[in-house]
Amino acid sequence: MPIRPTFMRDVARLISHAGPAVLSVSALVLVWEAYARVSGISPTALPAPSRVLVQGFEQRDVLASHTLATLQATLFGFSCSLCAAFLFSVLVDFFRPLRRALFPVFIITQTLPLVAIAPLIVLWFGFGLTPKIVLVALVTFFPMLVALVQGYDSTDRDIEALMASMGASRRRIFVAARLPSALPYFFAGLRISITYAVVGAIFAEYAGAVRGLGIYILNAKNNFRPDLVLSAVFVSATLTLCLFGATVLVQRAAMPWARFEEPKP
Amino acid sequence: MSAPRLELKAVSKRFGDLEVLADINISVRPGEFVSILGPSGAGKSTILQLLTGALSRDGGAMACDGVPLDGNSHRFAFMPQRDALMPWRRVIDNTALGLEVQGMSRSAARAVVQPLFAEFGLAGFERNYPAQLSGGMRQRAALLRTVVQESSMLLLDEPFGALDALTRARMQRWLSGMWTRHGWTVLLITHDVREAVLLSDRIYVLSPRPARILRHYEIPLPHPRTPANSHALAEVEADILQTLLNLEE
Known part of the structure; x- marks a missing residue:
């Protein structure tokens, strides 16, 4: 047999899963292309998707270097945010009163409008990498902290009682039971936060930067090049999707048992 | 005679105004299979939590092999209700x-x-x-x-409660065989009368809250119990069931 039947089944499943999304997106792009060509609208107002693609491709070297800067800021900022969130989640888990002291402060950071805070952070930290890291961390820290803390609290009481009956210390119960219990919550938080992280980095660059998709978009807009704005948007969307996909892969690798569990409602 | 593996004397426990255990007296000898039967909410799990050290008693005394049990001793292996x-x-x-x-x-x-x-x-x-x-x-x-x-002792908290009837019956027989071979000391908490009768040497029946020991049964039949014993087992079972039903009235 040239092709394994399981492979055929995988392909069939992929088509049935991704098919509708591919169809709807293609339809949208086609309608857009048709409208841009037929209506005679100026390309400086609404460029056709084909033009966005061609212009973006011509600028690929410039776009790539800006994308790299954004990716760098996103990953640095997000890593810092993850470390801080983990550290605080452990602190809050071991010293309960800290939760009531710290959470209101963190919630306030989530209410700050990015538009207002981004220029200030650039003002305070300059045009380098630091303000991007700070802004990405600001956007993603609290969602990750909440995910972790909720995850710890989701630990099965029976498992904790069992470990306590075995004479396990609090630290041991945390490492062997609470931490693994938090993994599904952690990854759910990660998937959402990674998309925020890209948006946060672009916002910080938009407010002032030497390199990055944000500053590229700002310049393209000021030069009346909506086609290049959209190219950069397309690149940032692709970047976000790739990062999202990476978190899904990491989750699969980190939770090999999850495949066997029944999906939770 | 040697000291019992486990001895509870006049143990009591209350949560605020709620008196859960009034006067619990239980003893388990080494190698014995003892069950605690009781209506739901009678405080069966509270007894277990006292033994695992998750709770501390308000009164009475507990000892393992003659040595008093304090709050943080981990002398017993605990099997929770759901497998955990x-x-x-x-x-x-x-x-x-x-x-x-x-x-x-x-x-x-x-x-x-x-x-x-x-x-x-x-x-x-x-x-x-x-x-x-x-x-x-x-x-x-x-x-x-x-x-x-x-x-030194196994604490089983309704270990087969979540299983379907057929699997449960199979597991009870299997446990009976394993216990006969290994000679473990077992304290089983259950509300399944048939399970308690099939497996135990002795059974303590709890009263509703505040719990005290209502009745105490000895079942001097050899293990593992065969269909030849089923008549004698059914009699004990009917007696215990009647005791528990009378409580309701």
């Missing part, structure tokens, strides 16, 4: 959990539990995750995790 297997640990590492907590390395703990897999009907499933096991297998894995701790 960790979904992220392979079956072999779940069963070795107690040994690892006692300070054994993972590989040493695996080497201890590995030879027991066949006897517990789990051979070949060492590297699987709990989600891949059937309900009966999960319960057997949980029991294996309990017995390898080599504690």
Whole structure:
């Protein structure tokens, strides 16, 4: 047999899963292309998707270097945010009163409008990498902290009682039971936060930067090049999707048992 | 005669205004299978929590092999109601959990539990995750995790409560056989009268809250119990059931 039947089944499943999304997106792009060509609208107002693609491709070297800067800021900022969130989640888990002291402060950071805070952070930290890291961390820290803390609290009481009956210390119960219990919550938080992280980095660059998709978009807009704005948007969307996909892969690798569990409602 | 493995004397416990245990007197001799039967909410689980050290008593005395039990002693191996297997640990590492907590390395703990897999009907499933096991297998894995701790007594909290009727009957027979062979000392908490009668040497029946020992039954029939005993077992069962039903009135 040239092709394994399981492979055929995988392909069939992929088509049935991704098919509708591919169809709807293609339809949208086609309608857009048709409208841009037929209506005679100026390309400086609404460029056709084909033009966005061609212009973006011509600028690929410039776009790539800006994308790299954004990716760098996103990953640095997000890593810092993850470390801080983990550290605080452990602190809050071991010293309960800290939760009531710290959470209101963190919630306030989530209410700050990015538009207002981004220029200030650039003002305070300059045009380098630091303000991007700070802004990405600001956007993603609290969602990750909440995910972790909720995850710890989701630990099965029976498992904790069992470990306590075995004479396990609090630290041991945390490492062997609470931490693994938090993994599904952690990854759910990660998937959402990674998309925020890209948006946060672009916002910080938009407010002032030497390199990055944000500053590229700002310049393209000021030069009346909506086609290049959209190219950069397309690149940032692709970047976000790739990062999202990476978190899904990491989750699969980190939770090999999850495949066997029944999906939770 | 030697000291009982476990002795509870006039143990009481209250949560605020709620008196849960009034006067609990229980003793378990080494190698004995003893059950505590009671209506739901009578405080069966509270007794277990006192024994695992999750709660501390308000009055009375508890002793293991003549030595008084204080709050933080981990003398007994506890098997909770639901199996409490960790979904992220392979079956072999779940069963070795107690040994690892006692300070054994993972590989040493695996080497201890590995030879027991066949006897517990789990051979070949060492590297699987709990989600891949059937309900009966999960319960057997949980029991294996309990017995390898080599504690002086097993505390079983309604271990088969979540299983379907057929699997439960099969597991009860299997446990009876295992107990006969290994001579464990077992304290079983259950509300299943038939289960208690089938497995136990002696049964304590609790009153509703605040709990005291209402009746005490001895079942001097040999283990494992065969269909030849079923008539005698049914009589005890009917008697206990009547006692519990009379409580309702």
